[in-house]
Amino acid sequence: MSSFALLFTLSFVVVTMALSRWQKLGLEKDIAISAVRAAVQLLAIGYVLLFVFRTEHPLLIILIIAIMITVASWNAGQRGKGLKGIHWRIALSIAITEIAMMALMIGLHIIQPTPQYIIPISGMTVGNAMIVAGLFLNQMKRELDASRGDIEALLALGATARQAIQPSLKRAVKSSMIPTIDGMKTVGLVQLPGMMTGMIVAGANPVEAVRYQILIMFSLTSAAAITSILLSLLTYMLWFTKESSLRR
Template sequence: MTLLALSFTLVFVFITMFVSYWKKLDLERSIAISCIRAAVQLLAIGYVLHYVFETDHIGFIVAIIGVMIAVASWNAAKRGKGMSGVFWRIALTIASMEAFMMLFLLGLGLIEPTPQYIIPLSGMTIGNAMVVAGLFTTSVRRELASSRGEIETLLALGASTGQALQGALKRAVKFSLIPTIDSLKTVGLVQLPGMMTGMIIAGADPVEAVRYQILILFSHAASAAMTSMLLSMLYPKLLMTRDLRVRQLPED
């Protein structure tokens, strides 16, 4: 693809910005900044990966994955305004999911131990866990506000913190997994996932591309569920005060 052909895609951005201006949505600046950031970040990582793939040094791979985890944790933690310690809980969860998935895929020989496989798959795993963590944190905040009376009543009746928060955390887990479950239900019928599409465009056999995509889908579905469930075990102390009262969190 030439740079001229790529530049034509800016038409979609300009149309979106025009509609935002026309409807007075005030999204033009956000759209422009987001698109510029995305282009710069992708071009930068393209050059970085080109160098890493050539050197094939384990230190560079670990550094890139570490940066991915830190940025993903920071982005998801922004949803937890007023929840002290939320960043480290999310970082620990995402790092655990990344380590588990890589050990599983490499241990069973499902992927080759090269940067070309490890870094892209790590990015997908970490990004998926970031989305789930953000949705879970958002849902927890809403559940805490709407279920405060229910939680405090259960505590007054002698329930433990875990028992009192169980309903709210259970609903938050379900909410955070809605995109993952809906995606599994409609894949192949509504959407063709990016990895499969990329392999087909690159000339790979469609059946082989589907096999890799199934591997990614199943592993990401498992990591998403485990991310949400692990956070539900790490969050209770963030939601209650030391004297067992529901913490008052600031509004978004």
């Protein structure tokens, strides 16, 4: 894509802002700021990745992935405001998920251990794990609001905190995984995913692009399960006080 053609992509932003103004949604400023941030961030990471791909230094790869995990955990942690220590628990869950995914892919020789493979796939893994973590925390809030009476009754009958909150945890884990599972059910029929589309546009063989997309879909489903289950194990006590009573 030429720079001239890239400039014309601003027309999509202008149309969105015009629709917002027409409907008096008040989103024009947010749309403009988001568009500028997205462009600057993507161009910056493009040049950074160009440098990393040329040097192929392991420490640079680890640094980039660490930054991804830090930003993702901070963003997902905003869904759990008021829960002490939620950010590092999310970071730990995402980090373990990332390590497990990369260990399997590289250990089984599914991908080559080069920055061109590791960084983009890590970005998709961490990004999906971030979304799952945010969905889990949102659902847990709703679960506790709806099931507070049941949980307190179980505690009064002598159940441990884990036993009392286990049904809510299970429902939150299932809810956080639904978008990933639904996406896998309809991929290829309802949508052509970004990675596959990008490879085809770049001139890759469509069948080869499909193979990589299958890898991504399967790995993201596994990553969603690992992240949500780990997060349920690491965070359930945060919903209780030191006296094992449910927090307000």
